[in-house]
Amino acid sequence: MGNAADPPTARRSPVRDWALVAAMTVAANLTPVLIGLAVLAALVIFRDWVPLVWIALPVIGFAVIGTVTRRPRLRGHAVRPAAEPELATLVRQVAERIGFRFPLLVRIVAEPDVGVLRTKSAGFRTFTVFLGLPLARRLTGAELAAVLAREFAYQQHAGDRRTRLLLGARDSLLESIEGRFRAPAAVVERLLRASQARTWPLALAADADAAAVAGTSAVRDALTRLGTVSEAFDLLGETSAEVLDEDGAYPEDLYEALDALLADPYVAPRLAAAAADDDLPMAIALAPPLAVRLAALPEHPGLGWDAGAPVPLRDADGLRRWCVRELVSSEDGPDGLRPVRLLDLEPERFEVGLREAAAHLVEVTGQDSVRGAVAVAADAVADGSWVRLARAIDPEIGKVPRPMRAVAGRDVLVDCLGRVVAGALLDAGWSRASRWTARVLLGPAGAPLDVEALVRHAVDSANPAGIRELLPTFDERAVR
Known part of the structure; x- marks a missing residue:
């Protein structure tokens, strides 16, 4: 296999490749490039090179020495x-x-x-x-x-x-x-x-x-x-x-x-x-x-x-x-922590964030009950305004790079709405199908329902019919 033919990439124009490398490097280091241009402009305008050279040379020298001598620690x-x-x-x-x-x-x-x-x-x-x-x-x-x-x-x-x-x-x-x-x-x-x-x-x-x-x-x-x-x-x-x-x-x-x-x-x-x-x-x-x-x-x-x-x-x-030990987020490893076996925990311990998600959705939709909040979310899915709802649920979406913003918004809405619907169904008497997630539930007849898949399909197809069918089972009591 060492003599395998080169992939098609090897036959591409080297000029194009070097131009692409240069363009990506400049785009990735926009801040230092802009600083460098500003320094160059100052040198040209003020024509006072000596002080700037004396300041710049040590900074550049230390940066080069640090880059050359730095050896990242191999993980593992x-x-x-x-x-x-x-x-x-x-x-x-x-x-x-x-x-x-x-x-x-x-x-x-x-x-x-x-x-x-x-x-x-x-x-x-x-x-x-x-x-x-x-x-x-x-x-x-x-x-x-x-x-x-x-x-x-x-x-x-x-x-x-x-x-x-x-x-x-x-x-x-x-x-x-x-x-x-x-x-x-x-x-x-x-x-x-x-x-x-x-x-x-x-x-x-x-x-x-x-x-x-x-x-x-x-x-x-x-x-x-x-x-x-x-x-x-x-x-x-x-x-x-x-x-x-x-x-x-x-x-x-x-x-x-x-x-x-x-x-x-x-x-x-x-x-x-x-x-x-x-x-x-x-x-x-x-x-x-x-x-x-x-x-x-x-x-x-x-x-x-x-x-x-x-x-x-x-x-x-x-x-x-x-x-x-490597995965534990502590400088001293697990030494200062208590060991726990996940397999011995009650399944209810894995119902994480269901109540918090419900309260948050109720707040951002301006409703008084989970049923009302989910109904508003279903309407947003149907008319395409769910993007604004996702931004209201998590304003940090606005800081996500634009190419990833749509995916991030969908993930936020699916995660929040999935938690809320699952929590409402558990309150209505449904039971868990798995110890590992509260998103897969067993209905009164014993049939499993993947709540997250239901919500994701609703968002992707702009058809929240499956969500709306569950609304009559939700408790209408106010939660705030």
């Missing part, structure tokens, strides 16, 4: 081959099959993440593989080989200087859109779309190389499960943080709870659907949508990787404890 827990021989063997074999012949280091990280980064060790160039513990615990050997092969292939295709600089400039531009001073949204969006002519074929080429190494079926399953595990981890992390932070506790069984969440018959399909339905604005996406990537995979048979079980981890308990 270093894993030596002797400690985890099966994992080390898999990483080495995948790298050999794809033709990635560089010294490799492996580090386990707490999040469901995977990547290969160019690093240095003892003065020599190495590449460090970052592998999330949730993936190492959940993916089969074949699926793990597939995601590793894809990351190695991506490094091969993105290894030339021009592509690395373009990807770095793109990352900087994305980070800049959250800054106070940023380039106009239209300019940012156009530059990001222009960069996709390089990044999308790059992603597809890496997917294809991974299929040739690990088999198409393994790559397809791995890409799908990556999204599902990430969605589950985010949901569990947010829920556990809201439930435990105020109690001074931390979830010692976080990864066991993650396994249980992914096995939940009501929650798992929602997570898979959310992973497949990528809400990221198309202009910002580094790779094509998942459906496009799966459809573009060439057909290759599996090549002997274990498709039935994850790679054994010799120190699974030690890695789990380290990762839990």
Whole structure:
């Protein structure tokens, strides 16, 4: 695989690429560029160069020294081959099959993440593989080989200087859109779309190389499960943080709870659907949508990787404890906190924010009851004015970069209205279908209802009929 043909991105005009790198770099660093132009203008106007030079040179010198000498701390827990021989063997074999012949280091990280980064060790160039513990615990050997092969292939295709600089400039531009001073949204969006002519074929080429190494079926399953595990981890992390932070506790069984969440018959399909339905604005996406990537995979048979079980981890308990400590938001780790098992908590503990969401919606709609507030929200969904309602629910939407504003507004409305409707149904006697979420409920006849999916469909289709059908069951008592 090391001699694979270059992806279509490599045949594009270098002049266009360098121009795009320059434009994204300027747009991402608008503040220092403007300051530099202001200083230059002052020099030209006042013609008093010496004081400014004496002031500027030390500042520039310290900045350069800091940039050159700064070495960011590598995240994750270093894993030596002797400690985890099966994992080390898999990483080495995948790298050999794809033709990635560089010294490799492996580090386990707490999040469901995977990547290969160019690093240095003892003065020599190495590449460090970052592998999330949730993936190492959940993916089969074949699926793990597939995601590793894809990351190695991506490094091969993105290894030339021009592509690395373009990807770095793109990352900087994305980070800049959250800054106070940023380039106009239209300019940012156009530059990001222009960069996709390089990044999308790059992603597809890496997917294809991974299929040739690990088999198409393994790559397809791995890409799908990556999204599902990430969605589950985010949901569990947010829920556990809201439930435990105020109690001074931390979830010692976080990864066991993650396994249980992914096995939940009501929650798992929602997570898979959310992973497949990528809400990221198309202009910002580094790779094509998942459906496009799966459809573009060439057909290759599996090549002997274990498709039935994850790679054994010799120190699974030690890695789990380290990762839990890493995730706890305390400088001293969990030492000053009380350990709690999420699997032992009552399901009612996961009903987070239902009452607060109801009171807030009642307030912003000017109504006196939950039924009235939900009715107003349903009317807003029907006539398209829900955008203003979402802004009233969360004024911070106005600070979100313009390309992401519509998605953020929809997410805010769906989250708030979903909580309110779920809380009202629980008050009306409905019961939970899952310990992990109050958004999937069982009605009086025992039929499950995914409240969040109902609300999302209503917003996306501008048809709140499903919400209105539930209104007669709501309590009309005033809540303020």
